Amino acid sequence: MGAGLSIGQVAERTGLSVHALRFYEREGLLADPVRRESNGRRVYTEDDVDWLNMCIKFRSSGMPLDTIRKYTDLVRQGPGNEQERLALLRSHQDYVSQQIEELNECLGVITHKVTIYQEHVDAGTADCLWVSPSTQAASEAS
Incomplete structure (x- = not known):
């Protein structure tokens, strides 16, 4: 070749x-x-x-x-259509930035849950985490 x-x-x-x-x-x-x-x-x-x-x-x-x-x-x-290219890329840049914000919010929730579980594991109280999801959500919200 x-x-x-x-x-x-x-x-x-x-x-x-x-x-x-x-x-x-x-x-x-x-x-x-x-x-x-x-x-x-x-x-x-x-x-x-x-x-x-x-x-x-x-x-x-x-x-x-x-x-x-x-x-x-x-x-x-x-050449000659750079404004159109820029608009297209800026629009996608905005979309990606929004996705990153949403993922950061998700990461915040996950990090919060990890912290709660780590505290219980470290304290030897992990067995109290085995409750119904609604009861757990209520206790974690307070």
């Missing part, structure tokens, strides 16, 4: 399956078309790997495929 990376190498470097890589290509989620060798094998570039890694972060943060596709389309169009 000439210069470039095989689909297997890209799968290994990104953690995506070969099937997922083909899906990303089919769905138009890559900024540049994937080059093909004369025998039809895909040949990826380092830029493709970087782009895929960014898409993985977008997906991991909850960005819908349609939004990634829209962002990709904007990038493909070239």
Whole structure:
């Protein structure tokens, strides 16, 4: 194979399956078309790997495929639509920030419960935690 990376190498470097890589290509989620060798094998570039890694972060943060596709389309169009790209990314940034706030609230509840259990375990009073959930909730709320 000439210069470039095989689909297997890209799968290994990104953690995506070969099937997922083909899906990303089919769905138009890559900024540049994937080059093909004369025998039809895909040949990826380092830029493709970087782009895929960014898409993985977008997906991991909850960005819908349609939004990634829209962002990709904007990038493909070239300069002149930076305001649209910025608006799209800011909107997702707001979404992620909201998710982080909600997760921090969840973490606060879990941390509170861990503290209660740890205090009972340390004091040797863990057996009193085996009460009905409604009774436990009432006693912990006070």
